[in-house]
Amino acid sequence: MLGVGWDQVFAWRLSRQFVTAPTTGSAEQVAARLAGVHAQVASAAELAVALRSCDSRVLGVGEALAAGTLIKTWAMRGTLHAMVPEQAAAALSLIGSARTWEKPSWQKTFGATPDQVRDLVGVVSGVLTGQVLTRDELVEAVLAEPGFAHLGEQLRSGWGAVLKPLAWQGALCHGPARGSKVTFTTPADLAPGWKGIPEPDTAAPALIRAYLGAYGPASPAAFDAWLSRNSVRTSVLRGWFATMGDALTEVDVEGRVGWMLSEFADDLAAATLDGGIELLGPFDQYVLGPGTADTALLPAEHRSKVSRTAGWISPLVLVDGRIAGTWEQVEGEVVVSMFSARKILKRDLAAAANRVAGATGAARLGVRVS
Numbered sequence: 001m002l003g004v005g006w007d008q009v010f011a012w013r014l015s016r017q018f019v020t021a022p023t024t025g026s027a028e029q030v031a032a033r034l035a036g037v038h039a040q041v042a043s044a045a046e047l048a049v050a051l052r053s054c055d056s057r058v059l060g061v062g063e064a065l066a067a068g069t070l071i072k073t074w075a076m077r078g079t080l081h082a083m084v085p086e087q088a089a090a091a092l093s094l095i096g097s098a099r100t101w102e103k104p105s106w107q108k109t110f111g112a113t114p115d116q117v118r119d120l121v122g123v124v125s126g127v128l129t130g131q132v133l134t135r136d137e138l139v140e141a142v143l144a145e146p147g148f149a150h151l152g153e154q155l156r157s158g159w160g161a162v163l164k165p166l167a168w169q170g171a172l173c174h175g176p177a178r179g180s181k182v183t184f185t186t187p188a189d190l191a192p193g194w195k196g197i198p199e200p201d202t203a204a205p206a207l208i209r210a211y212l213g214a215y216g217p218a219s220p221a222a223f224d225a226w227l228s229r230n231s232v233r234t235s236v237l238r239g240w241f242a243t244m245g246d247a248l249t250e251v252d253v254e255g256r257v258g259w260m261l262s263e264f265a266d267d268l269a270a271a272t273l274d275g276g277i278e279l280l281g282p283f284d285q286y287v288l289g290p291g292t293a294d295t296a297l298l299p300a301e302h303r304s305k306v307s308r309t310a311g312w313i314s315p316l317v318l319v320d321g322r323i324a325g326t327w328e329q330v331e332g333e334v335v336v337s338m339f340s341a342r343k344i345l346k347r348d349l350a351a352a353a354n355r356v357a358g359a360t361g362a363a364r365l366g367v368r369v370s
Helices: 006-015 025-033 042-050 061-068 083-095 106-111 115-128 136-144 149-156 164-168 198-214 220-230 233-244 262-270 302-307 346-360
Strands: 002-004 073-075 080-083 183-185 248-253 257-261 277-280 315-319 322-330 333-338 366-369
Touching: 002 262, 002 366, 006 198, 025 042, 025 061, 042 061, 042 346, 061 080, 073 083, 073 164, 073 302, 080 083, 080 220, 083 164, 083 198, 083 220, 083 322, 115 136, 115 164, 198 220, 198 233, 198 257, 220 233, 248 262, 257 262, 277 346, 302 322, 333 346, 346 366
Parallel strands: 002 248, 333 366
Antiparallel strands: 073 080, 248 257, 277 315, 315 322, 322 333
């Protein structure tokens, strides 16, 4: 078993996730490296990619979604993500394999039986094939079919609870925005070369590889918390990891045991921190990958400052790879709120703020510690 410290883990993750080593690559390459970019808030997805790019000319998430080289759909933890099609298909397969819509609690809350969800998959797939429809247009077409009238309110809900199982089965995804209106289409119509939803046992190695390639070392439980909020049976999870054999290396990180892609074991062992300060935006994958409950990354007593009400995830201040504060942009300033009174160099904060300015197109941003 490989033994490393958290400094090595955070140094490797920072570089691997293009935080300390920005890429000249595309939005698709960033999304693939991160195993998806959280896209509930479009501007947050754009910032996540822009902060990881050293070329301001790189096209962003919106352009990639319009081209179908990224797919926006309800994926990890039932939230919207922008993903490359292959990873999206794998994630949808594994999330769908938990079949949460068959649980009595889900049926009681949302009023749809498993048979009705199955029928909705067929109806929605047929309605959307070759079309891009707004939510209202899609709901109107569905309600014109017998047996779905009682689902009108749920289908119109912006939370999309009844639509999520359809996304997980490949019946729909988000299409190009029509002004301020959300649209839906099918992945097959949106993404060139879409191959459909693979079987879970085929999908699992690809998605585990993507996850560990950004957030390792990690346990099967951590992977499932990221994927589905622990909806997959433990025995199934362990089986997926076991089938990867020598592709994975067991790692002890100061007493916490997890798995790492073997191809990166030497890089992890050699990784070192540079003492820098990094600013990342809201809903950033750096914290969503391991989860806000990871106390090695985010001290438990400060979790509520990052994971806030209504599911909001604050912008992050990283010191030595650990979350040490939050920030917000107020007019022409980056206002930083540190968790402790630790001394930080203003020039380091200014350099990080300059990266935010470049990523957002601002001419210049000052820095203030509140």
